[in-house]
Amino acid sequence: MRVLASFEWSVIWDNRGPLWHGFTHTIKAGVVGIVLAYVVGLVLGAVRAHRIPLLNQLAVSYVELIRNTPILVQIFFLYYGLPVFGIHLETFTVAWLSITIWGGAFMTENFRAGFEAVPARLREAGYALGFTPVQEFLNVTLPIGGRIALPSTINSAISVIKNTSLLLLIGYPELTYVANNVQSNTFRTFEMFTALAVCYLAIVWTLSALIRFLERRLALPEAL
Amino acid sequence: MNPLPEWFRPIAEYILREGVPETLRMAAISVIASLVIGVVLGTLMTIRFRPLQWLIRLYVEVWRGLPILVTVLFIFWLPAFDVGSRHVQLSAYQSAALALTLWGSAQVAEATRGAVQSIPKEQHEAAAALGFGWVGRQVFVILPQGLRRLVPPMVGLLVNLIQNTTIAFAIGVNETLQAGQRQFENVSSGLTGQTAPSYAPFLIFGFVALLFFLICFPLTRLAAYLERRLV
Amino acid sequence: MKRLVVLAIVVALVTAAAVAATLGSAAPSGGVTQAKLPPKPKLPALPAAVKARGKWLIGVKCDTPPFGWQDTSGKNRGYDVEVARQFAKWAFGSTSKVDFTCVTTASRIGTLTSGRVDVIISTLTWTADRERVIDYSVPYYNAAGRLLVKNNVTVGKLANWMPGKKIVSTSGSIYDRWTHNCFKNTSFQVVSSPAAGVLAVKNDQADAMMYDDAFLVGVAANDNSLKLSSNIFLKVPWGIGIRKNEPDMKRWVDAAVRGMRNRDLFWSILRRTIPRRFWKTFKTNAPSPTIKLQYPRANPPENNCPS
Numbered sequence: 001m002r003v004l005a006s007f008e009w010s011v012i013w014d015n016r017g018p019l020w021h022g023f024t025h026t027i028k029a030g031v032v033g034i035v036l037a038y039v040v041g042l043v044l045g046a047v048r049a050h051r052i053p054l055l056n057q058l059a060v061s062y063v064e065l066i067r068n069t070p071i072l073v074q075i076f077f078l079y080y081g082l083p084v085f086g087i088h089l090e091t092f093t094v095a096w097l098s099i100t101i102w103g104g105a106f107m108t109e110n111f112r113a114g115f116e117a118v119p120a121r122l123r124e125a126g127y128a129l130g131f132t133p134v135q136e137f138l139n140v141t142l143p144i145g146g147r148i149a150l151p152s153t154i155n156s157a158i159s160v161i162k163n164t165s166l167l168l169l170i171g172y173p174e175l176t177y178v179a180n181n182v183q184s185n186t187f188r189t190f191e192m193f194t195a196l197a198v199c200y201l202a203i204v205w206t207l208s209a210l211i212r213f214l215e216r217r218l219a220l221p222e223a224l
Numbered sequence: 225m226n227p228l229p230e231w232f233r234p235i236a237e238y239i240l241r242e243g244v245p246e247t248l249r250m251a252a253i254s255v256i257a258s259l260v261i262g263v264v265l266g267t268l269m270t271i272r273f274r275p276l277q278w279l280i281r282l283y284v285e286v287w288r289g290l291p292i293l294v295t296v297l298f299i300f301w302l303p304a305f306d307v308g309s310r311h312v313q314l315s316a317y318q319s320a321a322l323a324l325t326l327w328g329s330a331q332v333a334e335a336t337r338g339a340v341q342s343i344p345k346e347q348h349e350a351a352a353a354l355g356f357g358w359v360g361r362q363v364f365v366i367l368p369q370g371l372r373r374l375v376p377p378m379v380g381l382l383v384n385l386i387q388n389t390t391i392a393f394a395i396g397v398n399e400t401l402q403a404g405q406r407q408f409e410n411v412s413s414g415l416t417g418q419t420a421p422s423y424a425p426f427l428i429f430g431f432v433a434l435l436f437f438l439i440c441f442p443l444t445r446l447a448a449y450l451e452r453r454l455v
Numbered sequence: 456m457k458r459l460v461v462l463a464i465v466v467a468l469v470t471a472a473a474v475a476a477t478l479g480s481a482a483p484s485g486g487v488t489q490a491k492l493p494p495k496p497k498l499p500a501l502p503a504a505v506k507a508r509g510k511w512l513i514g515v516k517c518d519t520p521p522f523g524w525q526d527t528s529g530k531n532r533g534y535d536v537e538v539a540r541q542f543a544k545w546a547f548g549s550t551s552k553v554d555f556t557c558v559t560t561a562s563r564i565g566t567l568t569s570g571r572v573d574v575i576i577s578t579l580t581w582t583a584d585r586e587r588v589i590d591y592s593v594p595y596y597n598a599a600g601r602l603l604v605k606n607n608v609t610v611g612k613l614a615n616w617m618p619g620k621k622i623v624s625t626s627g628s629i630y631d632r633w634t635h636n637c638f639k640n641t642s643f644q645v646v647s648s649p650a651a652g653v654l655a656v657k658n659d660q661a662d663a664m665m666y667d668d669a670f671l672v673g674v675a676a677n678d679n680s681l682k683l684s685s686n687i688f689l690k691v692p693w694g695i696g697i698r699k700n701e702p703d704m705k706r707w708v709d710a711a712v713r714g715m716r717n718r719d720l721f722w723s724i725l726r727r728t729i730p731r732r733f734w735k736t737f738k739t740n741a742p743s744p745t746i747k748l749q750y751p752r753a754n755p756p757e758n759n760c761p762s
Contacts, residue, residue: 068440069433070387073401077433080408080425080654088658091644165291169394171623171646171655176294181626181645183301184561187568193298197290204289234527242529303569313569396517396557405648406518406525412650413670414677415520415730418527 011191015182022178023199029092029174030161033099037160040100041107041153042146046137048108049115049145059108066105072166074098079170095164095172103160107153114149115141147218151211158207162200175199231420232427235407239428243403244435250317250399251386254324258385259378261325262332263371267362269337280333287330292391295323300395320392328385335377339370372454379447383440390436404432496714499706501546505573510552513539514566514575514696517557518648521669521728522578531555534669535576537724538595538695542711559647561626564589567696574708575696578667580629580689583755590699592708594692594748595721597740600630602684603656603664603671610663610684613761617641623652623661629757630665633689637760656681669740672733691756692748716742 012019044059066074075098082089089097118141126140168177179192228236269280287295300319314322343366351365390401398406408428411420505511515535516523523533536555543553558566563577567589580598581591602610602622610616618640624630626645634643644661646652653674655661663684664671675683695712697705715721721741729737742748751759 064441064444065437068383068387068444069436070390070401072390072393073429073433073436076401076405077426077429079651081429083654083658084423084426088660091655091660162291165293166391168293169647171644171651173644176291176297177645180297180561183297184565184626187303187565189298189301189303193294193301196294196298197286200291200294201286201289205285208289238525238527238529242525301565313571315571396559396562398517398557405650407527409518409648409650410520410524410526412653412677413520413524413673415670415673416524416526416532417730 007190007194008188009191011182011186011188012195015178018178018182019175019195022173022175025172026161026164026174026199029095029099029167029172030164032096033103033160033164034157036096036100037103037107037156038153040104041111041156042142044104044108045111045115045149046141048112049141050133050137063105063108066102067109071098071102071163072169074102075166075170091170091172094170095167095174099160099163099167102163103156106156106159110149110152110156111145113152114147115145117148118145150218151215154207154211154214158204161203161207165200229421229427231411231418231424232431234418235404235411235420235428236431238407239400239403239432239435242398243400246317246397247386247389247399250321250324250389250392250397251382253321254328254385254389255382257321257325258328258332258381261329263336263367265329265333266336267340267367269333270340284330284333287326288334292323292327292388293394295326296320296391296395299323316392316395316397319395320389320397323391324385324388327388328381331381331384332374332378335374335381336370339373340366342373343369375454376447376451379443379450383443383447386440386443387436400435401432404428492718494718495545496710496717498545498710498714500703501707502573502701502704505546505704510547510554511539511543511574512554512556512572513542514556514558514563514572514577515539516559516563516577517555518559518650519578519670521673521730523576532728534596534724534728535578537728538712538715538721539576541715541720541724542708545711545714546707559625560628561647564696567698570698574704577696579693579696580691580756581694581750582629582632582691582757583752584632584757585696588699590697590701590705591694591750592697592705593712594694594742594750595712595715596693597690597742597748598667598669598693599687599740600633600665600689601668601671602686603653603666603674603681604662604684605656605659606680606682608662608684610686613638613686613688620662621660622663622665623655624665625649625652628666629689629691632757633759634665636757653678653681669729669733669737672736673730676732688761689756689759692750694750712742716747717744719743 044062047055047059075094078089078098079094082094122140122144123136126136131139164174165176167174168180171177176196179196183189183192265280265283269277271277296319299314299322300316302314347365347369348361351361356364389399392399393402393405396402407418408425410416411418411424515531515533517525517531519533521533522535523531526532539553539555540550544550546552556566556572558572558575558577560578563575563579564585566572567575574592576595578598579585579591581594585591604610617634617638621642621644622630622634623644623646624634626647631643631645634641644655646655649666649670652661652664652666656664657678657680668687671683675681695708697708722738722743725737725741726734739746
């Protein structure tokens with residue numbers, strides 16, 4: 001408890017520059033990863049839901065491979081393995097690429113569940129109106145299935161943001177990396193942990209509150 | 225019948241011998257501790273006593289909200305503290321196991337709360353009518369039904385925990401990924417007498433990924449199967 | 456005839472004096488020639504905690520060949536590890552009376568100060584900053600910093616080449632401080648392991664990797680797309696990290712290191728842990744009866760900026 005009594009805010013304030021840069025790096029990689037993961041999830045989720053031959057099998061393999069291996073192994077595999085094939089990527093590229101690939105697999109399953117949960121009668125109504133399958137997807141399945149899938153996809157997005165912390169191990173200077181460096185030099189554990197906790201929990205709790213808000217607002221009317 | 229290249233055999237054996245048991249040990253301890261702590265906390269959360277609910281809710285939201293790596297680093301970097309006359313300092317392995325347990329128990333607590341609250345009120349009333357006290361109700365009527373619903377997600381949690389043990393890499397625990405990394409360092413430095421072709425990292429980290437896949441994939445199928453059968 | 460005899464005696468005396476002078480400067484500081492030393496030096500009392508435990512707990516690197524690494528049977532090997540084993544031999548009679556804890560550049564000082572290990576023998580370069588937090592033993596190895604670059608890069612004078620370049624090294628290293636102090640226009644990136652640094656150079660994510668000579672020499676020899684620039688800098692010895700306020704530990708460790716130096720054990724350790732083709736390059740890095748290493752206390756290295 002003696003340690004707590006000597007909590008020094010000045011450590012956080014003195015290092016606010018690097019910490020802020022770390023935070024922006026987290027956001028940069030995180031946002032790119034989330035947006036691209038949504039794209040991947042939407043496309044492959046549709047593929048899965050409609051069981052498009054060959055693509056469906058490939059999508060299943062992709063999802064199962066990513067979900068059953070640790071993300072850190074995937075990150076290292078990309079970082080150390082791609083140069084073997086002559087593919088030399090910047091650290092930032094490996095950063096967002098690895099979390100996109102990981103997040104995309106989870107979003108695929110989220111969207112697949114959402115699309116498959118669209119009541120059959122709604123889809124039949126669409127066909128009755130003369131929609132082609134593509135129009136059907138764009139006008140019925142996507143809007144409704146997307147709304148159903150939204151909470152779970154935001155959960156996946158939260159996980160993507162949290163996993164950006166692992167990028168410190170390939171030298172991407174995100175928030176945890178900076179805080180760890182400051183801790184190594186100053187030995188102020190509690191101060192750095194507080195800074196980290198505030199940043200990450202702010203992001204995570206905000207997004208979680210967003211989920212709860214959306215679940216209420218976007219709830220499908222019972223009549224449907 | 226030996227499909228592995230010569231230079232890779234000792235590396236594969238090293239990873240299997242030094243790394244995998246450590247991974248499994250960490251996962252086993254974390255999942256058992258998470259289940260015990262999580263079920264207790266989750267059940268306690270259903271008691272209509274605001275301060276207790278808030279406290280447990282805080283525990284759940286903090287340890288679920290933080291990246292596990294941050295929790296691991298925090299525990300590992302904590303200065304040593306004195307318990308009585310003994311100087312206590314968690315080792316890297318213990319820090320990782322504790323961090324995984326904090327996260328896992330938060331997940332279990334939330335899931336337990338959901339499962340217990342999904343038991344219809346009639347069950348509570350019937351048990352009370354039969355003369356069960358609160359503890360008796362929980363132990364003999366509510367939890368047996370609730371825990372059944374928990375089994376598939378708990379298998380899913382085990383898969384997640386096994387994968388999350390790789391986070392212990394960051395503090396130097398010699399688990400599977402760290403074992404692969406060390407051998408990769410050895411061959412790429414050229415100073416240990418080990419030689420390897422240039423595609424070595426591809427094979428080494430691919431092998432690590434394969435090991436995790438072989439452990440996790442059956443468990444994932446099991447969870448899906450149990451989901452169908454039990455719920 | 457008498458004058459010739461006197462001349463001969465004077466010549467003989469002068470020659471003898473000259474020979475004695477040269478012999479004297481080659482003798483070890485103890486004033487005893489190598490051949491006469493007993494195998495084990497007279498060591499002070501072993502620190503109580505270590506003695507009670509019956510074995511050493513020593514932090515070493517596990518991912519930095521040739522100083523601290525693990526072979527495929529899981530055994531710790533390397534120059535630092537051998538020093539630790541010598542301590543075990545002299546303290547308890549057997550090289551197996553030591554348990555190793557793996558540390559990284561970033562975690563080694565924290566691991567020591569938190570009491571998880573007795574000492575750290577982990578490629579720890581001396582810096583004035585670090586000496587505020589921990590104590591150093593007498594030096595046990597002399598490393599220099601080198602730059603690993605791609606073959607087509609010419610470096611020349613550091614002060615001219617460094618600005619605007621991207622340098623990579625491991626976190627918490629002396630190179631970090633030095634580059635930040637001396638080359639304000641150079642961007643410095645930290646990686647978590649030596650191999651990641653090599654990869655960064657190969658991937659053109661960094662212009663050069665700054666690291667210890669022994670490791671980089673091996674990498675350059677192993678990879679014909681990389682080479683070392685001719686710049687040698689930060690030639691600072693390494694020491695064994697000891698917690699502050701532990702005088703009995705420091706006394707024992709210092710006596711052991713001196714004992715090893717006087718018996719030329721560091722050179723034999725070097726020969727055991729570094730491939731033969733590098734022996735000549737690193738012979739002068741190990742302390743020996745003829746090579747005494749000293750910390751640059753008067754002139755802290757991280758402030759020593761090249762012009």
